[in-house]
Amino acid sequence: MTTLKSQIVLVSSILLCILITLVGITINRVFEDKTLAKEYGIKNQLAGHLNAAAGWQAIERGLGATILGSAEGDTSPLFPKFIEMGKKGDSEVIQAKHYADKLFAITQNHSFDDKLNKWLEKYGLLKFSRPKIARGDISKNEWINLTTTNINYEFNLRNFAFIPQNKQEKILYLNSVLRPKVARLCEFAGLERALVGNTIASGEPFSAETLNKIKRYRSIVDQSLDQVLLLKGQPFTSNDMERAILTFETEFFQSFQSLRRKVFAASQEHEEAIKAAFMQIITSKASFQNYLTRISTDLLNLSNHPSLMSLANGLIEKEEVQLTVELNAVEKLFEKFSQLKKVYIQIRYLDQTGQERVRVDFDGDTPNIIRGQQLQNKRHRYYFQDSSQLPRGEIYFSPLDLNLEQGKVEIPFQPVFRVATPVVIDGKKATGAGIVIFNLLTDISLFLHKAYPKNKLSRRATLCTKIICNKLSAHAEP
Incomplete structure (x- = not known):
């Protein structure tokens, strides 16, 4: 009787321990899900404000470039709109910074914090350059490059925040983010290749219109490329994926870029040769006109x-x-x-x-x-x-x-x-x-x-x- 009772107590104790463990696991999972849901909510808020900031800053970039092109400075009718877009962008940046700090407090991801500080550094340069628009103390190209760099850093921070941290997130990331990025990269790299190929076939140097298109395509390619390269060296990236990324980086990024530089260098040489020939024609034309003037003078003197x-x-x-x-x-x-x-x-x-x-x-x-x-x-x-x-x-x-x-x-x-x-x-x-x-x-x-x-x-x-x-x-x- 005593033995049976002891066995019942033992079994009951084991069941109680299992129950307590299961409850603990459930509570911990609920807590993790709650924390994860909170983290996702912060990430979504951060992404939304970064996207909004980039949108207002893109408009600000265009207005600033137009003002600089007109050389009207703060007297331009577009200047009040330029100021307005800057303020709207700043408001979104403040919100984005707030949610970025909250996300770091949860994740303690120092790589994320490093990217945040790099973006804030570029944003500081943007704010510092705004008064120069009013005075015309900055070139159009410098302004466009500066604002574009800031926007790119905003997108980099947004994308880094959504890098997968576990297997489930990895699968979601590969299907919803990486594949579209690779497809977009290939699409616009193909468009660039077609433009370059057509120009080579024509035997002419790159026109300004073609160069502008190539720059636009290249900007899209670079953004997509950054998304792919973000996976390199991450703890969740498998060995096969790592090797695939390294191969891609070597074959596409390095070889393609090297060939691209050679093509553009050849085009530049061709264009310089055309300019030299044009200057030679101008010089020869002037010499020939002077020659004819001297002959005309001789002829009139004789006549x-x-x-x-x-x-x-x-x-x-x-x-x-x-x-x-x-x-x-x-x-x-x-x-x-x-x-x-x-x-x-x-x-x-x-x-x-x-x-x-x-x-x-x-x-x-x-x-x-x-x-x-x-x-x-x-x-x-x-x-x-x-x-x-x-x-x-x-x-x-x-x-x-x-x-x-x-x-x-x-x-x-x-x-x-x-x-x-x-x-x-x-x-x-x-x-x-x-x-x-x-x-x-x-x-x-x-x-x-x-x-x-x-x-x-x-x-x-x-x-x-x-x-x-x-x-x-x-x-x-x-």
Whole structure:
């Protein structure tokens, strides 16, 4: 009887202990759930205020950039709105700081506290920079970078607060946060890759519009990337997940970034080459304009020279046989001028009928006076018809074409650029006294992309002009 009673007492004691343990476990679980619910509630409040702060600050960022762009400072009509957005953002920051402190008191997570302090440091820089908007003491890019950095730190703090601490949270995090982030990362990395690929295929450097799109895509990619990398080194991250993240970081983050830098460096070099070529074109254009100005001055001086005016007047009023003195005077004038300038392969005076009256050729060393039957009539040539109709003092510039002698294209091919002006005698019709015309050397750097040796120039001219040779010959006039 005593033994049975002892057994009953023992069993009862064991059952009581089990009951007490179960009650204790239940109470502890209730307490943990209550604490966890409180923690989740604080996290939700923190996230809400951080999101709201980031939203107001994003508007503040845009208003500040617009004010800086207009250079109106505190006189801008947008400035009161800018101040208002700053105050609303500050109000949300105060609330976010309050809930961040409460969360740290519960979790004692020093990594969280470190991220909180880093964000508050960036936020302090934002507050310090606001008065500079009124004075215009900060650049637009500096302001945008500063405010964007602050917003990114707010998002980092928010995301860190929701990092999973146990297995259940880990599964929830992987399904609800990590997968969408990886998908978003891949989506916008793909968009960036498409833009870069299309630009490379075009052979052009990145345009400002393309660069802005790439920066926007890259910002989204970086935010998503940060979410993935947050898992690295966390106590709840499995070995397989850790290896997967490290592989991802190496293949995507490092290799892709390295390739991306090379692509942008190549684009920058291309753009600099285009700028250098553009500056070369501007310089060459200015040099060529100066060159033409000097030629125009030479041409006008010759056309108004007393010796030429005397010959032109004599051709209208006298017989040619009576003008030997005048012809000799102009020949010597052209000869000396050709020898002095050394850039005119031909200087001619054509009378009102298009007949060459005085002609001096220059081979680069010695001028040669052309006389008698070698003088040709050019009345049907386009440059005579066009230039002889001009008013006094105006200059005619011909297109670049091949030289014709006796109605045939000169061999070897001789690219020619002509400049002409009418000879006008006071009291006579503007077209009645003919023209003075220069044929210019075209194997100089002002006419070519670069200077070529004469032997190479001859071959180059042959190749470039063979196609148009027949056309010029077909239209040549005797």
